[in-house]
Amino acid sequence: MFDHSGTEARLGAASPVMEEKTVEKLDRVVVRFAGDSGDGMQLTGSRFTDATAVVGNDLATLPDFPAEIRAPAGTPHGVSAFQIHFASRDILTPGDSPNVLVAMNPAALITQVGSLDKGGTVIVNEDGFTDHNLRKAGYTTNPLEDGSLDDYQVFRVPMTSMTVRATEHIEGISSKDAARCKNLFALGLVSWMYGRPTEPSVHWIERKFADKPQLRDANLAAFRAGYNFGETAELLAVHYEVEPAPAPPGTYRNINGTQALACGLIAASVQSGLQLFYASYPITPASELLHALSRYRRLGVRTVQGEDEIAAANMSLGASFAGHLGVTATSGPGMDLKAETIGLAVALELPLVVIDVQRAGPSTGMPTKTEAADLLMALYGRHGESPLPVVAPRTPADCFDMAIEAARIAITHRTPVILLSDTFLANSSEPWRLPDVSSLPTIDPNFATDPSGFFPYARDEHLARPWAVPGTPGLRHRIGGLEKEDVTGNISYDPANHDHMTRLRAERVERVAVPDIEVDDPDGDASLLVVGWGSSYGAIQGAARRVRRERGVKVATAHIRHLYPLPGNTGEVLRSYERVLVPEMNLGQLVKVLRAEFLVDLESYTKIDGLPILTRDMMEQILTRVSSSNGGGR
Amino acid sequence: MKRNGHSSNGGDVLKLTKADFSSDQETRWCPGCGDYAVLAAVQSFMPELGIPPDRIVFVTGIGCAGRFVYYMDTYGMHGIHGRAPALATGVASSRPDLSVWVVTGDGDALSIGGNHLIHALRRNVQLKILLFNNQIYGLTKGQYSPTSEEGKVTKSTPFGSQDHPFNPVSLALGAEATFVARTVDTDKPHMAETLRAAAAHDGAAFVEIYQNCNVFNDGAFDALRAKGQKELNQIRLEHGRAIRFGADGERGVARGPDGRLRLVDVADVGKDALLVHDAHRQEPSLAFELAHLSARPTGPTPIGVFRSVSRPVYGQELAVELEEARSKVGPEELEKVLHAGETWTVS
Numbered sequence: 010m011f012d013h014s015g016t017e018a019r020l021g022a023a024s025p026v027m028e029e030k031t032v033e034k035l036d037r038v039v040v041r042f043a044g045d046s047g048d049g050m051q052l053t054g055s056r057f058t059d060a061t062a063v064v065g066n067d068l069a070t071l072p073d074f075p076a077e078i079r080a081p082a083g084t085p086h087g088v089s090a091f092q093i094h095f096a097s098r099d100i101l102t103p104g105d106s107p108n109v110l111v112a113m114n115p116a117a118l119i120t121q122v123g124s125l126d127k128g129g130t131v132i133v134n135e136d137g138f139t140d141h142n143l144r145k146a147g148y149t150t151n152p153l154e155d156g157s158l159d160d161y162q163v164f165r166v167p168m169t170s171m172t173v174r175a176t177e178h179i180e181g182i183s184s185k186d187a188a189r190c191k192n193l194f195a196l197g198l199v200s201w202m203y204g205r206p207t208e209p210s211v212h213w214i215e216r217k218f219a220d221k222p223q224l225r226d227a228n229l230a231a232f233r234a235g236y237n238f239g240e241t242a243e244l245l246a247v248h249y250e251v252e253p254a255p256a257p258p259g260t261y262r263n264i265n266g267t268q269a270l271a272c273g274l275i276a277a278s279v280q281s282g283l284q285l286f287y288a289s290y291p292i293t294p295a296s297e298l299l300h301a302l303s304r305y306r307r308l309g310v311r312t313v314q315g316e317d318e319i320a321a322a323n324m325s326l327g328a329s330f331a332g333h334l335g336v337t338a339t340s341g342p343g344m345d346l347k348a349e350t351i352g353l354a355v356a357l358e359l360p361l362v363v364i365d366v367q368r369a370g371p372s373t374g375m376p377t378k379t380e381a382a383d384l385l386m387a388l389y390g391r392h393g394e395s396p397l398p399v400v401a402p403r404t405p406a407d408c409f410d411m412a413i414e415a416a417r418i419a420i421t422h423r424t425p426v427i428l429l430s431d432t433f434l435a436n437s438s439e440p441w442r443l444p445d446v447s448s449l450p451t452i453d454p455n456f457a458t459d460p461s462g463f464f465p466y467a468r469d470e471h472l473a474r475p476w477a478v479p480g481t482p483g484l485r486h487r488i489g490g491l492e493k494e495d496v497t498g499n500i501s502y503d504p505a506n507h508d509h510m511t512r513l514r515a516e517r518v519e520r521v522a523v524p525d526i527e528v529d530d531p532d533g534d535a536s537l538l539v540v541g542w543g544s545s546y547g548a549i550q551g552a553a554r555r556v557r558r559e560r561g562v563k564v565a566t567a568h569i570r571h572l573y574p575l576p577g578n579t580g581e582v583l584r585s586y587e588r589v590l591v592p593e594m595n596l597g598q599l600v601k602v603l604r605a606e607f608l609v610d611l612e613s614y615t616k617i618d619g620l621p622i623l624t625r626d627m628m629e630q631i632l633t634r635v636s637s638s639n640g641g642g643r
Numbered sequence: 644m645k646r647n648g649h650s651s652n653g654g655d656v657l658k659l660t661k662a663d664f665s666s667d668q669e670t671r672w673c674p675g676c677g678d679y680a681v682l683a684a685v686q687s688f689m690p691e692l693g694i695p696p697d698r699i700v701f702v703t704g705i706g707c708a709g710r711f712v713y714y715m716d717t718y719g720m721h722g723i724h725g726r727a728p729a730l731a732t733g734v735a736s737s738r739p740d741l742s743v744w745v746v747t748g749d750g751d752a753l754s755i756g757g758n759h760l761i762h763a764l765r766r767n768v769q770l771k772i773l774l775f776n777n778q779i780y781g782l783t784k785g786q787y788s789p790t791s792e793e794g795k796v797t798k799s800t801p802f803g804s805q806d807h808p809f810n811p812v813s814l815a816l817g818a819e820a821t822f823v824a825r826t827v828d829t830d831k832p833h834m835a836e837t838l839r840a841a842a843a844h845d846g847a848a849f850v851e852i853y854q855n856c857n858v859f860n861d862g863a864f865d866a867l868r869a870k871g872q873k874e875l876n877q878i879r880l881e882h883g884r885a886i887r888f889g890a891d892g893e894r895g896v897a898r899g900p901d902g903r904l905r906l907v908d909v910a911d912v913g914k915d916a917l918l919v920h921d922a923h924r925q926e927p928s929l930a931f932e933l934a935h936l937s938a939r940p941t942g943p944t945p946i947g948v949f950r951s952v953s954r955p956v957y958g959q960e961l962a963v964e965l966e967e968a969r970s971k972v973g974p975e976e977l978e979k980v981l982h983a984g985e986t987w988t989v990s
Contacts, residue, residue, distance in 0.1 A: 059985050209985065262986045272981055279977045284969045286737055308976060309969025311737065311962070316762035320729040323722065323759075327702070327733020330720055331741070335733070353723050443981050446974045479700045479718035479734070479741050487666070487701075487713050489721025499668065500713065 030240070031247045032204075037096035038251055039104030040199060042192075043121045044113030044134075045082050046075055046089040049192035054091025056196055056213060060205040062263045062440055065253030066095040069547065070265075070438045071103035071621070074377060083145040085116045095203075097252040101404070101547035103437055105623040109202075111195050113137050113168070115146035122158070131161045132198070134191060136169035164244055168194045168235070175234035176227040186224070190231035197235025202248050207236060259442040266405040266434035267294075269441065270338075270364065271301040273412025275308060278334055280413065281420055281452035286328035287336045288313040288321040293376040294435050295340045295366040318343040322350035322363070329359045330488075332456065332478035334416060338364035340432075341383060342373065348391050354425035355395040355514065356490045358466075358474050361425040362415045368432050369619045378619030379432035381543045382595035387427040388573055388602065394511050396518045398422070399572040401429040403546035406441035408434060411570065417452050422521055423473040429572070431594075433544045433621045460484055465498035472517040523571035525578040530565035531557065537635045538565040538586035540611075542572060542599050545592055545622045552627030556635075564631050569599070580607040588634055590614060592622055659690035666716040673781075677828035677854035678707060681775060682714055684834045691835075692742065692842055699742045702731040704756060706748040707782050707856075708775040725756020728763035728772065735769045736958035742842075745772040750780050753789040753809050761818035766957040767846040771838075774851050775828075776811055779860035792939055797859075812949055813934040815849040816927050822848035823930065824948040827867050828855060833879070833946065840948050846956045853940060866941050880933065880947035885917035888943060896936065904932050906943055922951045 040057070044050045051072050061068050073090045080087030094104030109130045112118040114137035122131065138153055152158055153165060172194045176187040196210060210232055218225030239245055264272075278285035287310065289299045303312040311333075315321035322337045329335035339347060344365050354361040367383045369375035387399045398418050402411035411428060419426040457463060457475035460483030466474050477484035486498060494501035495509055528538070529550075541549045546568050556562040567582055569575065583589055583603060591600040592614040600613040614630050616622050664686045672678045689699070699717040703709040705724035712719035718741075722730045727745045735743040745763075752760045752774050763770060779797070780786040786799040790811065794803040815823045822844040826837040834852070841848035853864040862869075866876045878888040878896065886896040887909065895917040897907045904918065921929060930950040937944040 062985065063987055065987070065989065256989045258989050260982065260986050260988050262982065262984055275980055276977055278969070279972055279974070284737070284966060286733065288733070305980070306965065307968055308972050308980065309965045309967075311958075311965050313732075313736070313958075315729065316758055319726060320732075320759055320762065323726045323729035324733035324736075327720070327730040328737045329733075330730075331700075331734045331738045333737050349723050350726065357720075443986070446978045446981070479738065480698050482695075482697050485696055485716055485718050487715075487719035487721065489703075489712065489719075490723055491721065 030245075033247050033249050035249050035251050036098060037094065037100065038109065038203065038249065039092060039094045039107045040109045040111070040203075041090055041092040041107035041121060041124070042111045042195065042199075043088055043090040043117035044192070045116065046077070046080060046087045047082060048089070048113050049189070050089045050091050050113070053192045053196045054093060056210050057199060057205065058093055058263055058438065059213070060200060060209045061093065061095045061203075062261070063206060063209050064204075064251070065256070066251050067098065067100050067254035067256065068093060068095040068263070068440060069100055069103045070094070071433065072436045081145075083114055083116055083142045085120045085146060088117050088120045090117070090121060095251055096254055098254050099256075100254075101551045102621070102624055105625045109199070111199060113191070113195065115143045115148055115152070118152060119146045119148065122161070125161060127160045129161055130164070131158060132164045132166060132195075134168040134195070135165040136167045166198065166238070166244070168198075171234055171238065172231045175230045179223055179226045179230065181223050182227050187227055190227050193228045193231040194235035194238075197232040197237075198239045201236045201239030202245065204248060204250050207232070256440070257442060261440045261442050263438050264406055264409075264441040265436055265438040266402065266408040266430055267297040267301055267436070269402075269406055269408035270298055270412050270430065271305075273409040274302065274334075274336055274362075274416065275305060275310060276409070276449055277413045277416030277452065278308070278310065280449055281334060281416065281454055283332070283334040283420070283454055285310045285336065286313075286325055286333040287311065287338070288315050288324040288328075289338045290315050290318045290321045290343065292318075292340045292343050294368060294432050295338045295343070295364070297435060298338050298364065298366070318346035319350060322347040326350060326354050326357070326359060326361050329354075329361050330357070330479070332454075332476075334362070334420070335360065336362040336364065336416075338366065340366045340368045340376070341370045344383060344386060344390070351397070351425050351427070352391040352393065352395045353490050355391070355397055356493075357488050358423045358514075359425075359476070360416075360419035360423055362412075362419050362428065363425055364415075364428045364430060366430045366432060366435050369617075375619045377432065379544070379621055380594050380617060380619065381429070381431050381545070382598065382617070383429060384542070384572060384595065384598040385601070387429055394515060396515050396573070397424055398426045398518055398521050398574065399429065400426065401543045401570060401572055402434060403541075403543065403568050403570060405434055405437050405439050407570075409441070409444075413449065417450060418521055420452050420454055421473065422471050422517065423476060424518060429543060431544050437544075457481065457484055464496045466493055466496050468513075472513065472520060519574050521574055523574060523576050526567045526569060526576045526582050528565055528567045528582055529553070532563055535563040535565040536587040537563075537631065538567060538582070538589045539627070539631065540567050540569065540583070540589060540591050540599075540603075542569045542593070545594060548622040548624045548627045549592060551624040552631055555624065556628055556631050560632065562631065562635050564635060572599070575606065579603070580609070583607055583609045583611070588612060590630060590634060592616070592627060592630065594622060657690075657693050657695060659693075659696070661686045661690065663696055664689040664716050666714050668713045670714055671710065672707060673858050675857040676707070677777065677856065678711070678775065680828045680831070681773070681834070681852055681854060682711065684831050685773075685838065686715070687831075688835050688838045691839065694742050698740060699744070700731075700734055701744045701746060702727045702734065703746045704748075704751040705782070706751045706780070708746050708748040708751065709782075711746040725751050725754070726759055727751070728756065728759040728768075728770065731770050732763055732766070732768045732957075737962050739769065739959040739962050743770050745770055747772065747774050748781075749774065749776045749778060749788045749790040749811070753811060753814065761814070764815055764818040764820040764847050764849060767821050767954050768957040769846060769959055771841050771848045772850065774811055774849065775854040776851050777854045777856035777860055778808075778863050779856050781856045781859055785859040810934055811851045813931060815851075816930050816934060816950060820849045820950070821846045821952050821954045822948070823950045824849070825851045825853070825946045827853045827864065827873075827877075827946060829868055830873075837947065840951065844951060846954060864940050867944055867946065876943045878936070878943050878945040880920050880922070880945050880949060882920055882922040882948065882951070885914060885919050886945075887917060894943070896933075904936055906936070922948045925952050
C-alpha cells in the first residue's frame with residue numbers, strides 16, 4: 010500500500026487508519042472525466058471503460074474533445090472530456106448529466122459543472138487550481154473557496170503532488186514526466202470508488218509501456234496511488250457497487266461506431282469476395298475510419314488518401330468499375346464536394362458506398378460536434394433526378410450491420426448507397442455481442458462473363474445492369490455520364506428514352522427490398538408513436554422505457570434505418586397512431602419527407618445544439634403529449 | 644493478375660489491326676477537327692502494344708476530347724469534368740493487368756481538373772495521359788482556356804484575356820512527372836513515335852498534343868503544323884543527339900556564355916557547340932529550360948520527349964500483394980478482426 014502520510018494534513022484527516030468503508034449499491038452511474046486536452050482524459054476514460062466492461066455492466070460512452078489539437082493550456086477551449094454511463098441493466102445512451110465530475114483544472118470545472126446534477130459529486134485536482142489557471146479559466150475568485158459549489162459534494166484531491174511523490178522512487182523520471190501521470194491517479198481513484206478491478210488497467214499499462222520501463226513504473230505507481238488513496242483516505246467515506254447487467258449469452262467487446270464501420274466494411278469485403286478499396290480525404294470526424302482501415306493491409310484492404318474529396322470519390326468509383334468494393338467516406342463539407350461524383354455513379358449504375366459521418370454545419374460549422382442535418386442532402390442533394398438508397402445506423406454497434414447492408418445493396422443493385430452516421434455514433438461506444446461469422450449474409454457480385462447477348466444496360470430481376478469488369482474477354486463497353494439508350498448504353502438524346510431511363514433509374518432504387526419497420530408498443534394500445542432515425546435511437550428508447558416504468562405511460566416507438574427506399578409498412582405504421590412525434594437533430598428533415606410521402610399529420614421535435622438528444626428531453630416531449638393518468642392508451 | 648508489360652507478346656504475337664480498336668459509334672466532332680487525326684493515330688498505334696483490347700481502358704473527362712472514349716473499342720469510362728486522372732487512378736492502381744489511358748483537354752486537365760493531373764503525375768500512377776491542347780474551350784463554344792495567350796479575344800473575354808497561360812510541359816515537369824512529351828495532331832509518324840515511348844514508360848506518361856480547333860481557334864499551331872512553317876519551327880528532341888532544326892538542320896540549340904539556352908545558326912557556333920539532349924537526366928532543369936525555349940508555339944518550339952526517368956510506380960506491386968492477401972482471407976481471419984482487443988463472455 011502506498012503511504013499517503015504526506016497528504017493527511019491538507020485533507021484534514023486525522024489519521025491514515027483504515028476504517029471499514031460503506032458500500033452503497035447503485036443501479037446506474039454517469040462519470041465525466043474532464044481536463045486539459047493534454048491531460049490524457051480520453052485515455053483515462055477508455056481505460057475506465059474497459060475495466061467497466063469486464064465487470065459486466067452495460068455501458069455507453071461519449072468522448073467530447075475540442076476541435077483545436079492543443080488549444081492554449083488551461084483555457085476553456087482546450088477542455089477535453091469523456092463521459093461514461095454504466096448500469097446494472099440495459100442502457101442505451103452515455104447519460105444526460107453526470108453524477109460525478111472529475112475536473113483536473115479550473116477550465117474543466119467551469120465548462121463542465123453546469124451539466125452536473127445538483128447534489129452531484131465533484132472531484133477536483135486541487136493542484137490544478139493555481140491563480141494562473143483560475144484566471145485562464147475565467148474565474149475571478151476560487152470556486153473551491155467562494156461557496157459557488159455549495160450545491161455539490163466537492164472533494165479536493167492534490168492529484169499532481171501525490172502523483173509526483175508516488176513516483177519519487179523511480180530513477181530517471183523527471184518531475185514533469187511524473188506530473189503527466191496524474192490522469193492515472195484519477196483513474197485509480199475512480200476505479201476504487203466504483204469497485205472496478207485493477208487488473209485490466211495494470212495489464213494495459215504494462216503492455217503500453219513495455220519498452221519504457223520508467224514510464225511504465227511511473228504510471229503504475231500513479232494508478233496504485235490513486236486507488237490506495239481512495240481506500241485509505243477518510244475523504245471518501247463511501248464507495249459504490251454497480252452490479253452486472255443481465256445480457257444475452259455471448260462474447261462481447263466494447264466498440265465505437267468508427268470501429269464498427271471498419272469491421273462491417275471488412276466483413277462486406279470477405280462476404281462478397283471483393284477487395285475493399287477505400288479512398289478518403291482527411292476530415293474530422295471521418296478521418297478516424299481511414300486510420301482504422303489503413304491498418305488492415307494484411308486482409309487485402311486498400312486505403313488511399315486522395316488529393317481532395319472529389320478525387321477520393323472518383324478513385325473509389327474507378328476501383329468499382331475495375332471490380333472492387335469501392336468505398337469513400339467523409340463528413341458534411343466533403344459531401345458537398347462529392348455530390349457530382351455520386352451523380353456520376355447514379356448514371357454509371359456502379360456499386361459505391363459513400364459514408365457521411367455527419368457533423369454540425371453549415372460550412373465548417375462545429376467539426377467535432379454532432380448533428381443529423383444531411384438527410385435531405387443525402388436524399389436529394391444532386392442535380393437532375395438521381396435517386397439512390399440511403400441507410401442510417403442507430404447505435405455504434407449497428408454501424409457494423411449497416412455497413413454490410415450498404416455494401417449488399419450497392420453490389421446487388423449496382424448503385425451508389427449513402428450511409429449516414431454522425432459524430433456521436435462515431436465516437437460513442439457500447440458493448441457489442443460479436444456475431445457468428447457464419448451467420449453473416451453472403452453478397453454475390455454476380456460479374457458478367459458471358460459475351461452472348463451482352464449489353465451494358467440490360468437489366469436483371471432487380472433492374473440492375475451487368476457488372477462487366479475490364480479484362481473480361483468479349484465484354485468491352487463504354488459507360489459515361491451522358492444519357493444512355495436503354496439496353497445498348499449508346500449515347501442517346503432521344504426524349505422518350507430519357508423519360509424511360511429516368512423512370513427506370515427511380516424504379517430500380519424503389520425496388521430495393523428493405524425490412525419493415527418494427528414497432529415497439531408493449532401493450533399494443535399506445536396513442537403516441539415516436540419515430541426516430543440515426544443516433545437518436547438510444548435517447549428515444551431510453552425515454553420510452555423510463556416513462557413506461559416510472560410513470561406507467563403508454564408510448565410506442567419505431568426507428569427507421571432505411572431512409573430510402575422507406576420500409577413498405579411506413580405509411581401504415583404512421584397512420585395507426587393518434588399522434589406521431591418525430592424527434593431529430595436538425596430542423597425537421599425526416600418529418601418533411603414523411604409528411605410529403607404519406608400526407609399524414611406529424612409532430613416535430615428538433616434540437617440542434619451540437620450535442621446528442623438527451624433521454625431527459627425525450628421524456629419531457631413524451632410526457633407533454635401523453636398524461637400518465639389515462640395511461641396514454643387509445 | 645499479370646503485370647502489364649507494354650511490349651508485344653514474344654512468340655505468341657497477337658494479330659490486331661486498327662479495326663480491332665475502332666468502335667461502331669459514329670464520330671461526332673466538327674469536320675476538320677484535329678481530334679480525328681489523333682483518333683486515327685491512336686487506333687493505328689494500338690495494335691503495336693500487343694495487348695488485347697479487353698485489357699485496355701480509356702478514361703476521359705468533359706470537353707471535345709472526352710468523346711474520344713466512345714470511339715475506341717476497348718473498355719471505357721467517360722467521367723465528369725476534370726476528374727479522369729482520379730477515376731483512372733482507381734482503375735490503374737487496383738488492376739496492374741490493365742493498360743489505362745486518359746484522354747483530356749486543356750480546360751479539363753489544367754483548369755477544373757488541375758489538382759488531379761498534378762497528383763497523378765507526382766504519384767507516378769501507371770497512366771498514359773494524352774492532353775489535347777487546342778488553347779480554347781470548344782464544347783462550350785469558344786471561351787478562353789488556361790493555355791490561351793494573354794490578350795485572347797473570346798466570347799468571355801471581349802476585351803482580351805488578362806490571364807497568363809500555363810505551359811503544360813512546364814507544369815507537368817513541375818509536378819515531378821517522370822515522362823513528359825509533346826507532339827502535333829497531324830504529324831502521324833511523330834505521334835506514333837511519341838505514343839510508343841509513352842507506352843513503354845513505366846509510370847505516368849504525360850503527352851501534350853497540339854490539336855487544332857478549326858472552329859474556335861483555327862491556326863493556333865500553324866507554326867508547327869502548316870506546310871512551309873513546320874519544317875522551320877519543329878525542334879525535334881531526341882535523346883543523346885545534338886538538338887538541331889530547320890529544313891536542313893541549319894539551326895540548333897546551344898548554351899550561351901550567360902549559361903542560358905539560345906537558338907543559334909549551326910554555321911556560327913559549329914556543330915560541336917550544340918546542346919546534346921538528355922531526357923534521362925534525373926534532375927529536371929534541362930527539361931525545364933527546353934520547355935521554356937519558346938514562350939508560345941508560334942515560332943521554333945521543341946517537340947518530342949523532354950523527360951523520361953524512372954521512379955517507383957504507384958500502388959501496382961501493392962495491388963498484387965493485396966489481391967493475394969485478400970484471396971486468402973476467410974471466416975477465420977474475419978473472426979479474429981471482430982474479436983480484436985478486450986473481449987468478455989457472458990454465459
